Amino acid sequence: MKKKKKIITVVGPTATGKTDVAIALAKRLNGELISADSMQIYQEMQIGTAKPTQAELGDIPCHMIDFVAPDQRFSVANFKEQATDWIRDIISRGKEPILVGGTGLYINAMTLPWILEDVPVNQDARQRFYKEIEFIDNEELYQRLKKIDPTAAAGVHPNNRKRVMRALEIFEMTGKTKTQLDQEAAKQTLPYDYLMIGLRFPREELYRRIGERVDKMVAAGLLEEITDLRSKGYHKDLLSMQAIGYKEFFPYLEGEETLEECIRVLKRDTRHFAKRQLTWFRKDDRIHWFEPLTYDHQETMIDDMMDLIDESNR
Secondary structure, X not given: OOOOOEEEXXXXXXXXXXXXHHHHHHHHHOEEEEEOOOOOOEOOOOOOOOOOXXXXXXXXXXXXXXXXXXXXXXXXXXXXXXXXXXXHHHHHOOOEEEEEOOOHHHHHHHHOOOOOXXXXXXXXXXXXXXXXXXXXXXXXXXXXXXXXXXXXXXXXXXOOHHHHHHHXXXXXXXXXXXXXXXXHHHOOOOOOEEEEEEEOOOHHHHHHHHHHHHHHHHHHOHHHHHHHHHHOOOOOOOOHHHOOOOHHHHHHHOOOOOHHHHHHHHHHHHHHHHHHHHHHHHOOOOOEEEOHHHOOOHHHHHHHHHHHXXXXXX
């Protein structure tokens, strides 16, 4: 049996230097980057999403950034389709695709056999669905799910309203139960294997890096970026504007909070976000973890990563 192509994937919490490492690997491997960051996809949102600059990238291409309008819908299924197309394109040109990012849902969509039903969302139907169930109590909702999809119901607590509602919504919007989709996914064969490389820091150092990065973003003009987006009609209820780094500043722009307080909240929210990311990635035993603080130089760490890559390709 022919061995599958292995795609290098760099993951980890925010502010761990994933992009820097991916660029260094790309230079060694004649590679190109594919971003797996759900907020770097948006145009005109440079600073708050920490997009790599052209100066940082040099001559290394980075795909899947800066191509979706802030008010445009973009699903996980859209990401998987387009990222897969980029992988094929990069390989066809004799180069190495390197997937890099901290959006766990995007990473799992690529590296696990998921089936993503990208059914066009009928917002009117969705609103009717949620309005219909708004005042239904947890037990009745659970019984409804149990009737439609007993297997999914068996795996969720009746009081976990969010998961019960999500399972019901899947059926409402796709016509298939969550169990059906899971069974279809289990039969799916991935076209590639993925070598997962993770970056992590001790909590205190990660939090220090987060605080430093937020200060640099503010100094680089983050507030001006958000003000410009607002002036173009991108309101705070948009999914893009709910991103960490943007939503925290609306109270200041609306005269409800001081700038200092908004910056403090941003640092806190980013720390919480990093903690959630680490919890997500810790569950994945495929990840080979690297700790930059244990190395005197980044190049030494990249050497070790290259050894891992070489070994995985044997």
